Amino acid sequence: xxxxxxxxxxxxxxxxxxxxxxxxxxxxxxxxxxxxxxxxxxxxxxxxxxxxxxxxxxxxxxxxxxxxxxxxxxxxxxxxxxxxxxxxxxxxxxxxxxxxxxxxxxxxxxxxxxxxxxxxxxxxxxxxxxxxxxxxxxxxxxxxxxxxxxxxxxxxxxxxxxxxxxxxxxxxxxxxxxxxxxxxxxxxxxxxxxxxxxxxxxxxxxxxxxxxxxxxxxxxxxxxxxxxxxxxxxxxx
Amino acid sequence: xxxxxxxxxxxxxxxxxxxxxxxxxxxxxxxxxxxxxxxxxxxxxxxxxxxxxxxxxxxxxxxxxxxxxxxxxxxxxxxxxxxxxxxxxxxxxxxxxxxxxxxxxxxxxxxxxxxxxxxxxxxxxxxxxxxxxxxxxxxxxxxxxxxxxxxxxxxxxxxxxxxxxxxxxxxxxxxxxxxxxxxxxxxxxxxxxxxxxxxxxxxxxxxxxxxxxxxxxxxxxxxxxxxxxxxxxxxxxxxxxxxxxxxxxxxxxxxxxxxxxxxxxxxxxxxx
Numbered sequence: 001x002x003x004x005x006x007x008x009x010x011x012x013x014x015x016x017x018x019x020x021x022x023x024x025x026x027x028x029x030x031x032x033x034x035x036x037x038x039x040x041x042x043x044x045x046x047x048x049x050x051x052x053x054x055x056x057x058x059x060x061x062x063x064x065x066x067x068x069x070x071x072x073x074x075x076x077x078x079x080x081x082x083x084x085x086x087x088x089x090x091x092x093x094x095x096x097x098x099x100x101x102x103x104x105x106x107x108x109x110x111x112x113x114x115x116x117x118x119x120x121x122x123x124x125x126x127x128x129x130x131x132x133x134x135x136x137x138x139x140x141x142x143x144x145x146x147x148x149x150x151x152x153x154x155x156x157x158x159x160x161x162x163x164x165x166x167x168x169x170x171x172x173x174x175x176x177x178x179x180x181x182x183x184x185x186x187x188x189x190x191x192x193x194x195x196x197x198x199x200x201x202x203x204x205x206x207x208x209x210x211x212x213x214x215x216x217x218x219x220x221x222x223x224x225x226x227x228x229x230x231x232x233x234x235x236x237x
Numbered sequence: 238x239x240x241x242x243x244x245x246x247x248x249x250x251x252x253x254x255x256x257x258x259x260x261x262x263x264x265x266x267x268x269x270x271x272x273x274x275x276x277x278x279x280x281x282x283x284x285x286x287x288x289x290x291x292x293x294x295x296x297x298x299x300x301x302x303x304x305x306x307x308x309x310x311x312x313x314x315x316x317x318x319x320x321x322x323x324x325x326x327x328x329x330x331x332x333x334x335x336x337x338x339x340x341x342x343x344x345x346x347x348x349x350x351x352x353x354x355x356x357x358x359x360x361x362x363x364x365x366x367x368x369x370x371x372x373x374x375x376x377x378x379x380x381x382x383x384x385x386x387x388x389x390x391x392x393x394x395x396x397x398x399x400x401x402x403x404x405x406x407x408x409x410x411x412x413x414x415x416x417x418x419x420x421x422x423x424x425x426x427x428x429x430x431x432x433x434x435x436x437x438x439x440x441x442x443x444x445x446x447x448x449x450x451x452x453x454x455x456x457x458x459x460x461x462x463x464x465x466x467x468x469x470x471x472x473x474x475x476x477x478x479x480x481x482x483x484x485x486x487x488x489x490x491x492x493x494x495x496x497x498x499x500x501x502x503x504x505x506x507x508x509x
Contacts, residue, residue, distance in 0.1 A: 126354035129305050130368035130420065131343050134336060140367060144358050 003191075010192045017179045017196050024175035025204075027096055028162045034101030035108045035161070036154070042109030043116065061106045070167050073099040077171040096168035104161055111153050115146035151219055155212035159205050166197075176200055258283045258345075258423060258456055259304065264313035266299050273299050275480035277313070283423070286450050286457045288467035288488070291477035292503055297460045300477075301426040304458070305348045306339050317342050318423065344372075347422030351429045353409040355401040355416070361388060362397040365416045373420065380419075387415040391445050407438030411445055418449065425449070427459040439463070446470065464507045468492050476500050 045057045064072070077095040081087045090098065119142050127137045166177040176197050184193035257280035266274040273296040281287055289297040302308045303315060306322065315322040324331040325338040334342075356364050365384035369375040375383075388394055391411040393404075401409055410430055417425060427446065431439045443466050450457060450470045461467055467474055467488060474491040476484040476499075484497045492504065 120354075122350060122352055122354035123356065125305075125307055126350065126356070128307060128343075129346075129348040129350075129417070131340055131372045132368065133340065133372075136371050140371060141356055145356075148358075 005191060006189070009187065009189045010196070013180075013183050013187075013189060013192050014196055016183055017176050017193065018200065020174060020176035020179040021200065023093075023173060024165055024177075025162075027093065027100075027168060027173060027175065028158070028165050030097045031100040031104065031161055031165065032158050034097055035104040035157070038101060038105035039108035039112050042106060043112045046109070046113070061109070064103060064106050069100055069103045069164060070170065072103055073167060073171050075099075092168065092172040095171055096165070096173050100161065100164060100168070104157060104164075108154065108157060111150050111157070112146070115150040116142060118149065119145050148219060152212055152216035155208075155215065159208050159212070162205060162208075163201065255283065257281055258318050260314075260316040261300070262314045262316070264303070264315060265311045266296070266303065266308065267311045272311075273480055274310075277480075277482065279475070279482065281424070281456055281458065283456055284453055286470055286472045287459070288471035288474045289458065289460045289477060290462070290464070290467060290474060290503070291483075295477040296480050297477050298428055301348070301428055301458055301460060304424070305346055305426055306343055309333075318345055344420075345423045346426065347417035347420050347424070348426040348428065349410070349413050349417055349430050351433050353401075353406075353413045353433075355409055355412055357401050360398050360400055361393060361404070361412050364401070364412060365419050368416070369419055384415070384419050387419050388412070390448075391415045392441070405438060406434045407441045410434065410442045414442075414445055414449070422455065424456045424458065427457065427461070429460050429462065431461070431463060462507070464492060464504065476503070478503070 042057070042061060046054065046061075048054055048057070073095060076090065076099045077092060081089040123141055123145065124137065127141045132141065166175065169175060169178040169181070172178075180193040180197045184190040259279075259281040261277045261279040264274055264277040265272065273294070277296075277300065279300070289300060291297050299308060303310050304317070304322070309323060314324065320342050321331070321334075322339075322342050323334050325334045326332075356367075359367065362381070362384055365388060366377075366380045369380040369383070370377055385394065385397065388397060391414060393408060393411055393415070396404065396408065396412075401412065404412065413430075430446070431442050434442065443463065446457075446459070446466075447470060449455065459467070459471070469488075471488050473485060474488045475482055476491055476495075476497070478499045484491050484495050484500050486495070491500070495501075
């Protein structure tokens, strides 16, 4: 049995499907930016010591992480507008940013938290002793130390999000997957179409992963980990 | 013993004969079930150099950490320059101080830590000049100039653009002192500043403290295990034992003449 593969159709489909790349990549970065910003919201909400708030925030985060992003997308796009009073009708692109952005912000919030917890207690004490305001402590002392070590982890989430973005085709975002579906059904060329989608993802994800790996090494050199650990060692009073 | 302190005041070896700059009034502090301070009463006068000695767990570090507002007293009051440190008045009642009140009082106090706590993401110069610019709103040029002067004074004028990770322990501690001094505090706290150093680096740090002490204007409270150094630099030595002041007086009174048994046991370890 011969495989039904037509190179001419492949080369015809490729530029057509590739048109969707800007939507796919654009949506990825939009979601990522949203998640990066909203991740901080989780960090600060979780730091509220008032028990009921703390409990509520933890529970909401757990809820968001334990439900599939696909269902969250459907809810935001199809179900939310149906709720009287608070229902808002968003475009499919906006829904995708909100849905995937919030979903991944819970993970990114945890990344930030691990970075912040990695900053030694002595750094807080020294900034208190120098009488920095709470805001200055965060912006000048704690976050500049907490965030750079998490950049490789954030980069990995960028790639993971890139691979989740095709979910948005289910609510009508026309990225490369949606175009491949259209081309495939219109021309009965499923094999070529979906191969092209897979290929495009591979061509983008793999070099990105290598790039992030390099960035990690570069960061490690600049922000000499050993020295930082030595600097922060102790502080157990 | 208390008389000797007053004597020193009237003889003018301290900067002024005004009241104390720090007053601890019946301060208690517990961590969980453990009471580390059992009703501390202590006055520190402007310009006075006080050494706190005592076995570990005797509460000496807690005393200065409370003054730096890193710990809250369980009960009692601390008055700094006439202002209540941990409490403020609200509608005629004393309530726990909020951050704004703490920042007002805390401005007069500086601290050097056992583990330096330099900011690893900043150069030595940035470590020193950031707080004057951000906290005291000092002009950038003048903060930079004063920071450089201070770093030269502690012998690190050639390391301005280095990062803390590139320095030795002794150098780091000297930067930490410059960083605190640039803020021009009225009271400086030293929390076992030589304990984390290799023995051969202790000298250079003590040298700097000695220089600062000789200038005289600042009150200094040193938690230390360097008995010879305490004898040399301090106006008053306080021996803490089990959460109370067990002995106090001039260095020679405490370190050489006292017959307090617990103190003798403690000092025995330091005598060769």
